[in-house]
Amino acid sequence: MSAHFEARVLTVHHWTDTLFSFTCTRDPAFRFKSGQFTMIGLLVDGRPLLRAYSMVSAHWEDHLEFLSIKVQDGPLTSRLQHILPGDTVLIGRKPVGTLLEESLQPGRTLYLLGTGTGLAPFMSLIKDPETYDNFDRVVLVHGCRTIAELAYEDAIERELREHELVGELLRAKLIYYPTVTREPFRHQGRVTELMFSGRLQSDLGLERLDRAKDRIMLCGSPGLLADFQAFFKQHDWVEGTGTRQGEYVIEKAFVEK
Numbered sequence: 591m592s593a594h595f596e597a598r599v600l601t602v603h604h605w606t607d608t609l610f611s612f613t614c615t616r617d618p619a620f621r622f623k624s625g626q627f628t629m630i631g632l633l634v635d636g637r638p639l640l641r642a643y644s645m646v647s648a649h650w651e652d653h654l655e656f657l658s659i660k661v662q663d664g665p666l667t668s669r670l671q672h673i674l675p676g677d678t679v680l681i682g683r684k685p686v687g688t689l690l691e692e693s694l695q696p697g698r699t700l701y702l703l704g705t706g707t708g709l710a711p712f713m714s715l716i717k718d719p720e721t722y723d724n725f726d727r728v729v730l731v732h733g734c735r736t737i738a739e740l741a742y743e744d745a746i747e748r749e750l751r752e753h754e755l756v757g758e759l760l761r762a763k764l765i766y767y768p769t770v771t772r773e774p775f776r777h778q779g780r781v782t783e784l785m786f787s788g789r790l791q792s793d794l795g796l797e798r799l800d801r802a803k804d805r806i807m808l809c810g811s812p813g814l815l816a817d818f819q820a821f822f823k824q825h826d827w828v829e830g831t832g833t834r835q836g837e838y839v840i841e842k843a844f845v846e847k
């Protein structure tokens with residue numbers, strides 16, 4: 591069997607001139623866990639050109655959804671940004687990734703911290719009832735440069751809270767904290783500053799970050815990951831792996847160079 595399957599593009603949504611998302615059909619045999627990624631792409635000159643993308647869609651949805659930046663000279667995204675409904679995309683059959691709820695010890699608050707397209711795996715996770723099992727609350731923080739880049743804001747704040755499968759859980763447990771760095775907004779500043787200063791917790795009326803009770807999933811730019819890794823090291827946080835539950839897990843956002 592081929593390493594990937596062909597999927598048909600269903601919808602395309604352009605959030606900004608550098609950010610878009612699309613949905614496509616799903617091979618019924620393609621199974622994944624919330625938070626995972628797979629290789630996706632296009633045939634270019636008869637050969638598959640693939641990059642890693644996290645699933646935005648929930649594991650229980652019939653279709654697949656992905657969020658992508660547009661890099662004008664990027665080998666894949668310079669082409670992928672022009673896809674239209676009816677076009678064919680390639681989807682790798684082998685999902686992988688570290689942002690798994692099962693890799694974390696149970697706790698009080700689960701923080702899902704993403705910048706830019708690093709939001710993608712968390713969209714899948716917040717739609718999975720199991721994400722909420724071991725936590726009193728889930729705080730989704732999305733950091734972007736501009737308000738327009740806060741993709742899925744409406745889905746997170748409204749649509750999903752009315753959803754028949756997960757709406758009740760989201761209303762009871764999900765707190766959404768969007769923040770931007772380059773224009774005025776109700777929340778401003780980098781995710782790192784907001785978390786390390788305790789500003790985010792005081793804005794939300796939550797207790798200060800506590801390794802004994804809180805868990806973190808992180809997905810974003812290399813700088814964000816490096817700053818958090820230094821913090822985790824300094825404060826003795828334990829990383830979760832496939833074989834050992836921990837206090838945090840990390841995945842880089844897959845930005846095309």
Ligand code: A2P
Nearest residue numbers: 705706733734735771780781782811813814817
């Ligand atoms: P900033 O505007 O201060 O660079 P990008 O679009 O470059 O991927 O960035 C997405 C968001 O991540 C921006 O708000 C950006 O803030 C922020 N960011 C960049 N580097 C870091 C970092 N080291 N720690 C936290 N946030 C970061």
